[in-house]
Amino acid sequence: MAAAPAPSSQQEIRRRNLSRVLHAVAAGGPVSRAAVATRIGLTRAAVSTLVDELLRAGLLVELGPGRPGGVGRPGSALALTDRGPCGLGAEIGVDRLAVCAVDLRGEVRAREVRTGAHRDSDPAAVLARLAALTGEVAAQARAAGLWPAGLAVAVPGLVARDSTTVVRAPNLGWPVTDLAALLPEGPRLTVDNEANFGALAELWLGGAAVPRDFVHVSAQIGIGGAIVLEGGLLRGVRGFAGELGHVPVRPEGPRCGCGGRGCLETYAGEEALLRAAGLPEGETRRGTALLAGRAGEGDAAARRALRGAGRALGVALTGVVNLLDPGTVVLGGALAGLGPWLLPALEGELARRAAAPGAPPALLASAVGPEGPLLGAAHSVVRAVLDDPLGRGVPAAG
Numbered sequence: 001m002a003a004a005p006a007p008s009s010q011q012e013i014r015r016r017n018l019s020r021v022l023h024a025v026a027a028g029g030p031v032s033r034a035a036v037a038t039r040i041g042l043t044r045a046a047v048s049t050l051v052d053e054l055l056r057a058g059l060l061v062e063l064g065p066g067r068p069g070g071v072g073r074p075g076s077a078l079a080l081t082d083r084g085p086c087g088l089g090a091e092i093g094v095d096r097l098a099v100c101a102v103d104l105r106g107e108v109r110a111r112e113v114r115t116g117a118h119r120d121s122d123p124a125a126v127l128a129r130l131a132a133l134t135g136e137v138a139a140q141a142r143a144a145g146l147w148p149a150g151l152a153v154a155v156p157g158l159v160a161r162d163s164t165t166v167v168r169a170p171n172l173g174w175p176v177t178d179l180a181a182l183l184p185e186g187p188r189l190t191v192d193n194e195a196n197f198g199a200l201a202e203l204w205l206g207g208a209a210v211p212r213d214f215v216h217v218s219a220q221i222g223i224g225g226a227i228v229l230e231g232g233l234l235r236g237v238r239g240f241a242g243e244l245g246h247v248p249v250r251p252e253g254p255r256c257g258c259g260g261r262g263c264l265e266t267y268a269g270e271e272a273l274l275r276a277a278g279l280p281e282g283e284t285r286r287g288t289a290l291l292a293g294r295a296g297e298g299d300a301a302a303r304r305a306l307r308g309a310g311r312a313l314g315v316a317l318t319g320v321v322n323l324l325d326p327g328t329v330v331l332g333g334a335l336a337g338l339g340p341w342l343l344p345a346l347e348g349e350l351a352r353r354a355a356a357p358g359a360p361p362a363l364l365a366s367a368v369g370p371e372g373p374l375l376g377a378a379h380s381v382v383r384a385v386l387d388d389p390l391g392r393g394v395p396a397a398g
Contacts, residue, residue, distance in 0.1 A: 014050075015390050017042065021050045022059065022080070022386045026104070030063050030077035051078060058084045059104065059389055080104040083145035085385050085392070088187060089378025090134060091154045091194065092126065094118050094171050094221040099133045101141040101148070102378040104385065106205075110140035120173035127182040134186075148187040149385050149392050152377035153179060154194040156222060161239025164191040170257035171222045188392075190380065195224025195242055196233055197376030198332050198368070203228055204379055206330070206367040215326045215361075217244060217313070218333035218372065222257075223265045227324065245269065249315040267312035270334050276305035288334040295341045306341035313342065314349020322355045332366035339365045 020040045025031055028039070037047040054060040062076040082103050091098045095118065100111040112133050118126055130153075138148050157169025164180040179191050199216035212231040218224050225244030227234040234241050245265040246258045253262025266272055274280065274287045277294065278301050294302035317329060331339055343363055350360040368375060385392040 015388065017046070018050055018054060018389045019387050021047060021054060022389055025060060025078050025080055026106075026386060030079040032077060036078065054389065057389065057394065059385075082107065084147065085149035085382075085395075086141050086146040087378040087381025087385070088134060088138060088141075088148045088151040089154070089197075089374050089376070089381070090130060090151060091374040091377065092118065092130065092156070092172075093194075094156060097126070097130050097133055098374050099130070099137040100374055100378050101137050101146060102375070102382055103146060104382055106379065106382065108375075108378075109144050109146060110137045112137050118172055123172075123174050123177045124182050127179060131183055138186075147395055148381075150188040150190060150381035151186060152190040152192070152197070152380045154197040154373035154377045155179075155191060156194050156220065156224070158240050158243070159191050159193055161235055161237075163239075164189055166191070168258075170259075173257075190377075192377070192380075193224065193226070193242070194218075194220070194373035195226040196235075197374075197380065198224065198366075198372035199226035199228050199233065199330075199376070200380060201368045201372040201376030202330050202332065202366060203231065204383070205375060209364060210330065210367065211328050213326060214328040214330050214364075215317070215320055215324070216330045216332055217317070217335060218331075218366070219268065219270055219335045220333050220370070221271060222269050224333075225320075227320075227326075244316055244320065247316045247319060249312045264312055264316040268309035268335075273305050273309055273334075273338075276308060277302045288337065292337050292341075295338070303341055306338060307345045309338075310342040310345030311349055314346040315353070317346070318350055318353040321350060321361060322353075325356065326361050328362045328364060330364045330366055332368065332372050333370050336366040336369055339363075 021036055024036045024039045033047050033051055034044055037044045051060060059081055060078050061081050063079055064076060082105055087102045089100050096113055096115045098113045101109045103109050114133055134151060155166050155169060156171050157166045160167050165178045166174060167176050180189050195218050198218045202210050202216055214228050216226045223245030225242040227242055246260060246263045248260060248262045249264050249267060250262035254266045255261055256263035256266050270288055273291060277291055279287055279291055291302055295306055335342060354360050366372060
């Protein structure tokens with residue numbers, strides 16, 4: 001007979017309840033203590049004690065009398081602070097670096113972007129530029145009364161699970177690279193695939209239309225995918241789940257940067273789309289806007305390229321749909337803005353190839369847009385503070 005799990009310590013219970021209070025205020029604030037108690041199922045006295053601790057820690061603020069909190073006089077409205085800890089998010093793209101700071105209320109308080117060509121670049125040089133950019137944003141945050149509780153970096157490559165090591169990044173051309181070894185010591189570092197952070201941004205910021213179970217597909221230079229189940233990422237044993245861009249749609253197709261042939265990325269990635277439409281491939285972020293404009297004007301080459309990409313996406317997604325049976329597929333990155341011309345062909349392939357009877361999964365355009373990986377990275381740090389206010393919500397010593 002298996003041993004019963006050890007009971008939670010008082011410290012763990014307190015930590016969990018402090019987190020529950022913060023999440024309740026984050027979800028519905030400004031809100032009274034009485035309303036928080038109702039939402040999380042604790043007594044008003046217990047909630048009042050927890051709130052006082054969070055006020056002393058500088059994680060909550062009182063805004064003065066608010067809506068009545070039940071019987072008796074109106075209670076003071078509680079809100080998350082707009083000072084104190086913040087999340088730093090960074091994105092390493094093939095064509096840019098971006099860093100932002102997000103406070104506990106979810107507001108972007110500082111943001112900097114630098115364009116540059118990073119394909120086949122020296123990782124140390126790119127990370128030195130990223131460190132400088134992160135320092136600029138951190139300084140702006142500190143000037144606003146914030147301090148970085150962590151740094152999360154989104155990268156276009158495979159990241160070993162529970163590590164800061166990029167093990168494969170075909171579109172960057174990097175060797176195995178441990179970001180922690182090349183970035184200066186600073187806030188607690190997290191590194192993850194850009195599609196994973198993009199999916200988390202959809203989950204946290206996408207609104208009521210985004211369910212807790214969906215497949216997220218995004219395109220920048222390459223194509224990324226992520227799978228969200230019951231509000232969490234499906235990562236796989238090594239952390240590599242979701243590499244939709246390297247699913248082969250035509251096994252004898254063109255060579256992909258990953259070494260395979262006929263990968264989805266070679267048909268539906270931004271560079272492939274621009275090439276097929278006869279547009280310049282240099283500045284893809286401007287190029288995809290140009291592509292959308294051409295398609296909207298009825299340009300035959302642009303529409304033909306988008307139909308071909310939609311068919312390729314449909315073929316790749318059919319395998320995911322048949323395997324996982326998701327209810328929703330969210331299109332992010334450049335795909336979100338190209339939906340009007342991609343979706344008909346994509347939906348046609350899904351309807352024709354899906355094994356299960358009935359309607360295929362719902363297809364949603366991203367509510368977050370191309371900034372998803374950057375925002376998801378920053379918000380992951382904010383969520384870590386809300387989840388562990390004692391461990392992540394106080395400045396590190398020194």
